[in-house]
Amino acid sequence: MTEDARYEMLWDCKYCGQKKLLGLTHRFCASCGAPQDPGARYFPSDADKVAVADHPFVGADVGCAACGTFVSRAAKCCTNCGGPLAGGKDVQLRGEEVRADAAAFAQGQKGALAPNLYQGQAPPPPPAPPAKKSSLGLILGILGGVLVLALVALLVSVFWRKSGTFEVAGHTWLRTIDVETYGATRKEAWCDELPGGAKVVSRKREERSKEKVQDGEDCQVKRKDLGDGTFKQVRECQPRYKSKAVMDDRCTFEVMAWKRARTLKAEGKSLEPAPAWPRASLRTGTCEGCEREGARDEKYEVLFTSDGAEHACAMPEAKWRAFTKGQRVEGKARVVTGGLDCASLR
Ligand SMILES: [Zn+2]
Ligand SMILES: [Zn+2]
Numbered sequence: 001m002t003e004d005a006r007y008e009m010l011w012d013c014k015y016c017g018q019k020k021l022l023g024l025t026h027r028f029c030a031s032c033g034a035p036q037d038p039g040a041r042y043f044p045s046d047a048d049k050v051a052v053a054d055h056p057f058v059g060a061d062v063g064c065a066a067c068g069t070f071v072s073r074a075a076k077c078c079t080n081c082g083g084p085l086a087g088g089k090d091v092q093l094r095g096e097e098v099r100a101d102a103a104a105f106a107q108g109q110k111g112a113l114a115p116n117l118y119q120g121q122a123p124p125p126p127p128a129p130p131a132k133k134s135s136l137g138l139i140l141g142i143l144g145g146v147l148v149l150a151l152v153a154l155l156v157s158v159f160w161r162k163s164g165t166f167e168v169a170g171h172t173w174l175r176t177i178d179v180e181t182y183g184a185t186r187k188e189a190w191c192d193e194l195p196g197g198a199k200v201v202s203r204k205r206e207e208r209s210k211e212k213v214q215d216g217e218d219c220q221v222k223r224k225d226l227g228d229g230t231f232k233q234v235r236e237c238q239p240r241y242k243s244k245a246v247m248d249d250r251c252t253f254e255v256m257a258w259k260r261a262r263t264l265k266a267e268g269k270s271l272e273p274a275p276a277w278p279r280a281s282l283r284t285g286t287c288e289g290c291e292r293e294g295a296r297d298e299k300y301e302v303l304f305t306s307d308g309a310e311h312a313c314a315m316p317e318a319k320w321r322a323f324t325k326g327q328r329v330e331g332k333a334r335v336v337t338g339g340l341d342c343a344s345l346r
Contacts, residue, residue: 005233006057008050009041009094009225010107022050023229027072035080036229038063038070038091043108043223043231052230060227062088072228094225101219101235108223157336166304166311166340168327171320173275173301174267178294181261182286184254191249198253208248215242260294271321275300304340306333313342 009023016032023041028034038061044050059073066083070091077084099105189195191203219237226232264278275298282291300320301312323329332344 006052006055006226006230007044007233008052009229009231010044010048011036011040011042014040020044020048024052024055025229027229035069038227038229041094041225041229043094043097043105043225045107046104048107055230057226057228057230060093061091061229063091064088091227093227094231096225097223099221101221101237105221105223157334160335161332161341161344162335164306164331164333165328166306166331166345168323168325168329169303169305169310170269170325171271171300171302171323172267172269172312173317173320174265174299175275175277176266176297177264177278177280178260178296179262179264179280179282180258180292180294182256182258182290182292183288185257185259186252186254188250188252191251194251194253195255198251198255201252201254203249203251205247206250207245209246210243211246212241213244214239216240256288258292258294261291271324275317304329304331306340309338311340311342313340313345315342 008025010020011023011026012019013021013029013032013034014037015034016029018029018031021030021036023036027036029036061070062073062075062085063070064078064081064083064085065087067078067081069078069080071079071085075085094108097105097108186201190208191200194200217237217239219235222234222236224232224234264280266276266278268275277296282293284290284292298317299314300317301314302320302323304311304313330346332341333339334341
């Protein structure tokens with residue numbers, strides 16, 4: 001959203017000292033008649049602001065190439081010497097002024113020129129960056145060094161390995177079956193997302209999501225030098241947002257469902273007797289309290305010894321069977337942590 005208005009720039013006569021002459025209306029000093037110097041224009045304070053009515057904007061003033069007088073862009077030729085205006089130079093513009101909506105403008109700085117006005121000459125060099133090295137940089141440098149060292153140490157501990165002989169010391173296996181029972185299970189969900197057959201036990205209000213809602217707007221006022229003795233004042237606003245909680249009903253409900261009740265386990269510490277699944281007589285059906293088999297799991301480990309240390313390697317059952325007690329195999333041990341690299345066994 002913008003609101004536009006056009007006002008007169010001000011200028012002071014350097015010959016007679018007359019202050020606050022109008023940029024558009026007073027092309028010559030109202031007191032002594034000296035021509036206006038466009039370089040002396042400045043933004044007025046809010047109190048000194050004079051609106052421009054019904055004066056078309058034709059562009060910034062142009063400087064006569066022959067005598068240097070600045071005249072309106074609407075002029076056919078120089079009002080001072082009569083020379084042509086083609087090839088004349090642009091007027092120097094004041095830098096844009098910006099303030100918060102509630103603040104007021106003080107009188108503008110006469111010397112502040114927009115950066116695009118260093119015509120034909122190089123702009124002043126930017127200020128040199130501060131030379132002193134901050135202690136923050138030093139701390140970051142040390143942290144970086146420590147991080148690199150830690151990474152190197154980690155890589156060494158993982159990849160530095162040496163060959164060795166390992167003796168098969170034994171076998172272990174474990175097989176489990178989950179047993180699930182059918183019964184009332186208490187769960188929680190949004191009340192509009194309940195499964196079929198759910199019996200609501202209680203409900204409460206809870207935050208379900210956030211939404212962005214407008215919370216007023218932020219405005220600023222800008223003044224832009226038009227270069228013809230006037231400036232444009234624009235108010236620009238942008239909506240400000242805040243996050244707002246969206247509440248909804250959260251239900252605690254009961255529903256009939258299968259739920260893990262216990263785990264059957266069978267295990268052994270040798271190749272023979274061969275691993276078998278645990279057995280149980282289940283009360284099957286879909287009654288309340290009925291049972292069924294859930295997930296199965298199995299784990300096979302071969303134990304190795306080397307220099308008095310024991311290592312266990314998990315592997316699939318077929319590979320596990322291929323190792324015999326007392327057998328010696330070649331493998332690689334991690335030098336730093338001392339562990340056996342199970343993938344290296346041959
Ligand atoms: Zn004067
Ligand atoms: Zn001229």
